[in-house]
Amino acid sequence: MNKISKKLAAYFIISFLVLETMLMMYLHQNIVHTRIDEEYFRLLATGSNHRNVLIDHYSDETLTHIVLMEAEGDRGVIITGKEGDVIRSSDEKLEDILPSLSTLQNSLVQNDRIVKPEWEDSPYIISAHPYKIDKNNSGYVLMFQSTEPIERLVRKLNFHFGLAGGAIIVILFVIYSILSKFLTRPLIKMKEATEKLSEGKFDVSLPVGGNDELGELSIAIRKLANDLERMKKERNEFLASISHELSTPLTYMIGYLKVAMRHDLSEEERNHYLMIIAEESDRMKDLVKNLMDLAQMDEMTFVVSKMNFSTRKFAEDIYRLVEPSFALKNVNLDLIYKEDFQIHADPLRLEQIVLNLLDNALKYSNVNTTVEFEISKEQNRTVITVTDEGIGIPEEQIDMIFEKLFRIEKSRSRSFGGSGLGLAIVKELVEAHGGTIEVKSEMRKGSKFIVKL
Ligand SMILES: Nc1ncnc2c1ncn2[C@@H]1O[C@H](COP(=O)(O)OP(=O)(O)OP(=O)(O)O)[C@@H](O)[C@H]1O
Ligand SMILES: [Mg+2]
Numbered sequence: 164m165n166k167i168s169k170k171l172a173a174y175f176i177i178s179f180l181v182l183e184t185m186l187m188m189y190l191h192q193n194i195v196h197t198r199i200d201e202e203y204f205r206l207l208a209t210g211s212n213h214r215n216v217l218i219d220h221y222s223d224e225t226l227t228h229i230v231l232m233e234a235e236g237d238r239g240v241i242i243t244g245k246e247g248d249v250i251r252s253s254d255e256k257l258e259d260i261l262p263s264l265s266t267l268q269n270s271l272v273q274n275d276r277i278v279k280p281e282w283e284d285s286p287y288i289i290s291a292h293p294y295k296i297d298k299n300n301s302g303y304v305l306m307f308q309s310t311e312p313i314e315r316l317v318r319k320l321n322f323h324f325g326l327a328g329g330a331i332i333v334i335l336f337v338i339y340s341i342l343s344k345f346l347t348r349p350l351i352k353m354k355e356a357t358e359k360l361s362e363g364k365f366d367v368s369l370p371v372g373g374n375d376e377l378g379e380l381s382i383a384i385r386k387l388a389n390d391l392e393r394m395k396k397e398r399n400e401f402l403a404s405i406s407h408e409l410s411t412p413l414t415y416m417i418g419y420l421k422v423a424m425r426h427d428l429s430e431e432e433r434n435h436y437l438m439i440i441a442e443e444s445d446r447m448k449d450l451v452k453n454l455m456d457l458a459q460m461d462e463m464t465f466v467v468s469k470m471n472f473s474t475r476k477f478a479e480d481i482y483r484l485v486e487p488s489f490a491l492k493n494v495n496l497d498l499i500y501k502e503d504f505q506i507h508a509d510p511l512r513l514e515q516i517v518l519n520l521l522d523n524a525l526k527y528s529n530v531n532t533t534v535e536f537e538i539s540k541e542q543n544r545t546v547i548t549v550t551d552e553g554i555g556i557p558e559e560q561i562d563m564i565f566e567k568l569f570r571i572e573k574s575r576s577r578s579f580g581g582s583g584l585g586l587a588i589v590k591e592l593v594e595a596h597g598g599t600i601e602v603k604s605e606m607r608k609g610s611k612f613i614v615k616l
Pocket of ligand 2: 519522523581584585586
C-alpha cells in the first residue's frame with residue numbers, strides 16, 4: 164500500500180547507511196593511525212633516550228639499568244653487540260623475534276627508525292637505535308612495543324562503532340515511520356479523492372496542505388473537482404436547452420401538420436400551413452447544422468485552411484449576397500474599404516464569420532437605419548467591423564452573448580428566429596484564426612462588432 168513511502172525510505176536509508184559507513188571507516192582508520200603514530204613516536208623517543216644514556220655512561224650498570232626500566236609493562240628492550248649478539252634483554256621471549264643483523268644493517272639510513280612497523284599480524288612493533296662507543300663496543304638498542312594495547316583499542320572501537328551504527332539504524336527507522344505517515348497520508352487521501360471523482364462524486368474533501376508540492380496537488384485536485392462539477396452542470400443545462408430548442412419547432416410542425424391534414428381546408432389555406440412547416444423545418448435544419456459545427460469545433464476536428472486572397476473581392480461578393488435581404492427589410496447596407504489588400508485566412512470560415520455578424524445586424528436593426536460593413540488594415544492586422552443602429556445589447560449581458568444558446572429576451576428573440584449559436588460559432592472561428600473579437604454596444608443606439616485577425 165505505502166509504496167512511495169517504502170521507496171523513499173529505502174533510498175533514504177541506503178544513502179544514509181552508505182554515507183555513515185564511509186564516515187565511520189574514515190574515523191576508525193584515523194583514530195587507529197593516530198594511535199599507532201603515537202606509539203611509534205613514543206618508542207623512538209624512549210629508544211633514543213636509552214641509547215644516549217648508554218653512549219654517555221657506557222657500563223654494565225647502565226645496561227642493567229636500561230633493561231630494568233623496561234622490564235615491566237608492554238614494552239621490552241634488547242641491547243645487541245657488534246656481531247648482533249644479545250648483550251642484555253628485558254625478556255628472553257623477545258630474543259626469538261629479534262631482527263637479523265643484516266636486516267638492521269641493510270638499511271641505507273643508519274638512524275633511529277622503526278624496523279618492524281606492522282602491528283596487525285605481529286605481537287610487537289620494533290624500533291632500532293644504533294650506538295657506537297668505540298671500535299669494539301657498538302650495536303643496537305632495540306625497543307619492543309607490544310601491539311596488544313592497539314588491538315584492544317581497535318576491538319573497543321569496533322564495538323562502539325557497531326553500537327552507534329545499530330542506534331542510527333533504529334533512529335532512522337523511527338524517522339521513516341514518522342515521515343511516511345506525514346508524506347503518504349495526504350497522498351492516500353488524494354488517491355481516494357481522485358477515485359471518487361472518477362465515480363462522478365465531486366464532493367471531495369481534502370485537507371488544506373502547506374505551500375509544498377503536496378499542498379499544490381491538493382489544490383489542483385479540488386479545482387479539478389469543481390471544474391468537473393461545473394462542466395457536468397453546463398452539459399446538463401446545454402442538453403436541456405437543446406431539447407427545448409428542438410422540441411419547439413417540432414411542436415409547431417406537428418400542430419400545423421395536423422391542421423394541414425384536415426379535409427375542409429381550401430388549397431390556399433393548406434399551402435399557407437405547409438409554408439409554415441417548411442419554414443420551421445428550415446429553422447431546425449439550420450439549428451442542427453450549427454450544433455454540428457460547434458461540436459466539431461469543440462473536438463478541434465475542423466480544419467482552417469488558410470490562403471491569400473483579395474479583401475476587395477471578398478467584401479464585394481458578400482455585399483452582393485446579403486444586400487437583397489437588407490433591401491427587403493428596408494435597412495441600408497454600406498460597404499466601406501479604403502484600399503484593396505491581401506489577407507491570409509480561410510475564405511469559407513471568414514465568410515461564415517461575416518455572414519453571422521451581418522445576419523445579427525440585420526435581425527436586430529429597425530427599418531430605415533444603416534448597417535456599416537468595413538474592412539481595413541491596421542498595423543499588419545485585418546480589421547472587420549460590422550456596425551448597426553439597432554436595438555443594442557444590455558451592458559451586463561455583453562459578456563454572455565458569445566455563450567452557446569444564449570439569447571437576450573428569449574421570447575422576443577424567437578420572433579427574430581435565432582437560436583443563440585451564431586456568435587458562439589463566430590468566436591470559435593475567430594479564435595481558430597488566432598484573432599480576437601470585441602463588442603461595443605449601447606441600448607437603442609446600436610452595436611459594433613470588431614474582428615481583428
Ligand atoms: N447586432 C446585435 N444587436 C443586438 N443584439 C444582438 C446583436 N447580435 C447579437 N445580439 C444578441 O445576442 C444574442 C446571441 O446572438 P447569436 O448570433 O449567438 O444568436 P441568434 O442571432 O439569436 O441566433 P443564431 O445566430 O443562432 O441564428 C442574440 O440572441 C441577440 O439577443
Ligand atoms: Mg445570430
